[in-house]
Amino acid sequence: MVSRTVKNEDGTTSFTMGVAVDEEHVQKVDLSKPVVFVERRYDDGAKGHMLIDGWHRVAKALDNEVDELPCVVLSVKEGRACEI
Numbered sequence: 175m176v177s178r179t180v181k182n183e184d185g186t187t188s189f190t191m192g193v194a195v196d197e198e199h200v201q202k203v204d205l206s207k208p209v210v211f212v213e214r215r216y217d218d219g220a221k222g223h224m225l226i227d228g229w230h231r232v233a234k235a236l237d238n239e240v241d242e243l244p245c246v247v248l249s250v251k252e253g254r255a256c257e258i
Contacts, residue, residue, distance in 0.1 A: 195233045203230045208244040212253030223247065226256070 209228025
């Protein structure tokens with residue numbers, strides 16, 4: 175498990191990544207390939223997004239201070255169609 179934390183200028187944490195990634199693979203990934211999010215709807219009615227593909231790209235972007243990555247956002251219906 176590798177953890178990466180992004181701190182805001184005021185010292186607050188805006189993002190913590192705590193997923194297992196292969197560090198050798200992180201260096202080889204192509205940051206021009208989109209990461210994939212799926213829309214989520216929660217029981218309380220809130221909406222959000224969950225990253226379902228691209229953790230190695232996110233790790234590389236964080237390591238190299240890349241602020242933006244291309245992404246694809248799947249709808250809730252499209253996300254459900256991808257579930258096993």
